[in-house]
Amino acid sequence: MATATRxxxxxxxxxxxPRPQPLRAGAAVGDDGKEAAASWWRLWAREAGRVGYLALxxxxxxxSQYVVQVSSNMMVGHLPGVLPLSSAAIATxxxxxxxFSLLIGMASALETLxxxxxxxxxxxxxxxxxxxxxFTLLAVCIPLSLIWVFMDKILMLIGQDPxxxxxxxxxxxxxxxxxxxxxxxxxxTKFLQTQSLIYPLLLSSIATMxxxxxLCYVMVFRTGFGYTGxxxxxxxxxxLNVAMLVGYIxxxxxxxxxxxxxxxxxxxxxxAFLRLALPSALMICLEWWSFEILILLSGFLPNPxxxxxxxxxxxxxxxxxxxxxxxxxxxxxxxxxxxLGAGNADGARSAVRVVLSxxxxxxxxxxxxxxxxxxxxxxxxxxxxxVVSSVAAMVPLVCITVVTDCVQGALSGVARGxxxxxLGAYVNLGSFYxxxxxxxxxxxxxxxxxARGLWMGVVCGSLSQSTLLAAINFFTDWPRMxxxxxxxxxSEKAPEPRP
Numbered sequence: 001m002a003t004a005t006r007x008x009x010x011x012x013x014x015x016x017x018p019r020p021q022p023l024r025a026g027a028a029v030g031d032d033g034k035e036a037a038a039s040w041w042r043l044w045a046r047e048a049g050r051v052g053y054l055a056l057x058x059x060x061x062x063x064s065q066y067v068v069q070v071s072s073n074m075m076v077g078h079l080p081g082v083l084p085l086s087s088a089a090i091a092t093x094x095x096x097x098x099x100f101s102l103l104i105g106m107a108s109a110l111e112t113l114x115x116x117x118x119x120x121x122x123x124x125x126x127x128x129x130x131x132x133x134x135f136t137l138l139a140v141c142i143p144l145s146l147i148w149v150f151m152d153k154i155l156m157l158i159g160q161d162p163x164x165x166x167x168x169x170x171x172x173x174x175x176x177x178x179x180x181x182x183x184x185x186x187x188x189t190k191f192l193q194t195q196s197l198i199y200p201l202l203l204s205s206i207a208t209m210x211x212x213x214x215l216c217y218v219m220v221f222r223t224g225f226g227y228t229g230x231x232x233x234x235x236x237x238x239x240l241n242v243a244m245l246v247g248y249i250x251x252x253x254x255x256x257x258x259x260x261x262x263x264x265x266x267x268x269x270x271x272a273f274l275r276l277a278l279p280s281a282l283m284i285c286l287e288w289w290s291f292e293i294l295i296l297l298s299g300f301l302p303n304p305x306x307x308x309x310x311x312x313x314x315x316x317x318x319x320x321x322x323x324x325x326x327x328x329x330x331x332x333x334x335x336x337x338x339x340l341g342a343g344n345a346d347g348a349r350s351a352v353r354v355v356l357s358x359x360x361x362x363x364x365x366x367x368x369x370x371x372x373x374x375x376x377x378x379x380x381x382x383x384x385x386x387v388v389s390s391v392a393a394m395v396p397l398v399c400i401t402v403v404t405d406c407v408q409g410a411l412s413g414v415a416r417g418x419x420x421x422x423l424g425a426y427v428n429l430g431s432f433y434x435x436x437x438x439x440x441x442x443x444x445x446x447x448x449x450x451a452r453g454l455w456m457g458v459v460c461g462s463l464s465q466s467t468l469l470a471a472i473n474f475f476t477d478w479p480r481m482x483x484x485x486x487x488x489x490x491s492e493k494a495p496e497p498r499p
Contacts, residue, residue: 044354048358051358052358054198055327055330055331058198058326059326060205061189061201064205066323068237069234071212071216072231075216076088076227076230079220083164087167088168091167091171091231094172095172097288099144100179101285101288102144102281103183105281105283105285106136106137106186107187107280109277109280109421110129112416112417113125113273114129114195114337115336116341116419117129118337118338119340119341119342119485120342120343120486122489123258124258126194127191127261128263128269130187131262131266133187133273133277134184134188136274138183141183145176148169148173148175149169149176150169151169152165152166152170153169155168171230174231175235177235177236177239178235178238181239181241181242182238185242189201191258193330195258207241208238208240212234215233279422280416282421283412286429287465290437294315295308295315301444310391310451311455314455317370317377318402321405322405325407328355328359328362328406328409328410329416331355335351337417340481340482343483348417349478355410355413356411359406360407363402367402370402371395374392374395393452394452394455397456397459400462400463401458401459407470418481418485419484419488428465431465432465436458436459437458439457440455440458441457
């Protein structure tokens with residue numbers, strides 16, 4: 001198989017395909033086959049080590065960021081009455097749907113731009129693209145924050161309880177500083193991730209979580225802020241995280257080559273950034289929103305208190321477990337983007353194989369463990385036997401979701417590394433909104449299968465999503481993808497790659 005050639009004439013060797021070696025005199029063919037297998041295994045282990053080096057810290061990073069919001073709601077849950085928790089829970093969900101998911105999605109364009117630029121040794125472009133993303137996301141936060149200011153009126157307009165609407169609206173107003181902080185965190189995270197500078201992200205996220213929990217307790221219980229103190233603490237914690245990451249970039253020698261000063265060049269290529277950022281946002285948001293729609297639909301089922309509680313527990317569990325494929329996806333995105341940017345098509349293909357094999361192992365282990373401990377999942381959230389039994393009955397379906405999440409999480413990372421966000425958006429639109437949600441409505445309401453039917457509908461969407469993403473990867477022309485990556489790095493107006 002022909003190898004790609006790096007800039008300067010140096011041959012880019014495939015990572016997992018060993019060079020054919022001449023047969024030694026007197027050696028048996030079987031011995032040569034064993035040596036080839038052993039060599040392949042060593043190369044697989046080497047690439048798995050690279051992926052693991054990136055993936056494991058990113059799992060902790062994702063989990064730490066998730067704990068910041070969850071711990072805030074847990075603190076609010078211990079205030080007197082149910083109104084603070086109800087308001088904070090609705091506000092958090094709305095903030096994720098209307099704000100944080102959009103910023104995370106748009107910043108994911110940097111996994112393509114910065115990852116491929118770093119692989120091509122165009123280090124100055126990482127700083128320029130990151131500044132461009134920060135400026136764009138901060139601009140996007142302005143209309144989003146205006147929506148958040150009037151969220152209480154919007155909720156009352158669609159018929160929500162006035163007390164909960166006012167409480168949720170007030171919480172979201174205090175959450176606005178965290179929105180602007182997130183607009184900086186996400187691009188900076190991608191800037192470091194695409195250079196494999198993972199441990200600064202790991203340490204800053206752990207430090208942020210460690211500071212946030214006691215600070216949130218003080219703000220909620222020891223000051224006059226009450227439940228809004230939890231929202232304000234999220235903003236403070238996020239800005240502390242920004243300060244730590246920016247401080248590392250400014251003072252660390254690891255970022256010496258990629259660290260640049262802000263220039264007008266960052267404003268000139270906003271349209272090029274948006275061509276990837278908007279499909280990236282759609283790709284992530286379409287899937288994220290489908291699960292939020294699932295929770296809203298559960299409120300129309302018979303015995304909505306039970307059904308909503310069961311689905312919320314399942315969704316929270318799936319979200320927590322998704323931090324593992326999130327880490328694998330981030331590692332796959334970085335490895336694939338770096339190899340494509342370097343013109344190494346075989347290396348990119350091999351990285352995909354390793355990431356998928358690790359995702360398969362994760363799926364088997366996590367789904368098997370979850371199935372064996374299916375009653376413990378409900379017990380962790382509730383002491384009501386009816387809730388525990390209902391959750392236990394849902395766990396087999398949740399295990400299917402865990403398996404599909406592992407596959408699609410890894411493949412979505414590959415898509416971001418390649419620049420396929422537009423295809424990912426089409427896949428998610430078709431899988432969840434043309435298949436998954438209509439199936440959920442059919443099974444849940446028409447066939448009266450309740451919460452199980454709703455979740456089965458989303459499982460159909462997840463299976464379709466994983467199958468389509470796998471097919472796209474299978475039929476990809478990797479040498480052509482490497483050429484397109486090089487074109488993108490050296491020309492802002494390069495055409496979008498097609499698999």
